[in-house]
Amino acid sequence: MHSIVSRINNTSAFLSSCLMALLAAIALSSFAFTAQPQGDLAISSIKVVSSNARRYPNKKQDMAFVHFNITADLTPLFHWNTKQLFLYLEAEYANAQGVKNEVVIWDRIVRRKEDAFIKFAGKNKYMFRDISSSFKNVPPANYSLKYNVMPYVGMLTTGEAARTSEPVAFPPTQSRL
Amino acid sequence: MFTEELKAFKRLGFRHVLLQVLNFASVIASGLMIWKGLGVITNSESPIVVVLSGSMEPAFYRGDLLFLTNPAKELYKTGDITVYKIPGADIPIVHRVLETHEVKPKRSSKSKSKTQDASDVAANQRLLTKGDNNYVDDIELYQGLEWLERKHIVGKVRGFLPYVGYVTIAMNDFPQLKYALLGGLGLLALLQRE
Incomplete structure (x- = not known):
């Protein structure tokens, strides 16, 4: 025994x-901890440029270049079980064929509370293209700043920190930047 | 040392051995039932996965345990972390959704109903994923596919438990450990006296 x-x-x-x-x-x-910090997001300019598709060099593919400003204080999201924040800027739109799309155009990983006050002005990090390969006649898109709180242990949560006040239209395609 | 054990083994008799074998089998069976039951509840073929690569660092490291669900009617959103398995690839991949496109389902002659089922819409969603620690999206990993489709997805990461899964990685890296552990457990189960 x-x-x-x-x-x-x-x-x-x-x-x-x-x-x-x-x-x-x-x-x-x-x-x-149910903090829901709010910030500001403004789209300063959008350009749509025609270029070659990634996999098919003979096919044309429109690329959108979005410049934006973000100001958001996300420090309240950091508590003792927050390992990191995954912050991303997303464009939501329905294209000319009626397909609903969500495209992440920028992201950032925030690992410390000291870095959680976000003040960023810049352009998209990832390619922004439509699956129909053209932004012609595409209705205006909404942009939103979202976050994913990743814990040391437990559930992953998401939230929205900022959103454009009104949809932003795509300009006509230009042949070069 | 072993003569003592063997004597004890003989004294316990055949019935005891059978009983222990039965106990062992019931432990294995209940484990399997829990696993499959979880799979039914979460609608995912493997509701708990171990992270095998560093492509989601610093969020997930090798050996972390992830809990998944895969509701059939729920659409995936950008920022969700998915686990997907491309036919032909042998290991599932844990990556974050970068793009979603709700493509209209193709009109088939069989489904005449005007109202679309929510799961029907979800089944036609196209996704593009990317690992947080990778510089480019996953299109090269899709083995020729243009987009990830719903049928390739094992689930969405809901919960996280660090380090625990490292046991399975250790067992895969050092197979001797696996056999030693299994053999030891089996021996213990047989020799244990209640």
């Missing part, structure tokens, strides 16, 4: 259940 093996067994079982309870408590505690 009181052999070494059974002692080791009991101790390790107890320790692992303590650890599980602690992790569950930490995971649940992050539901108590």
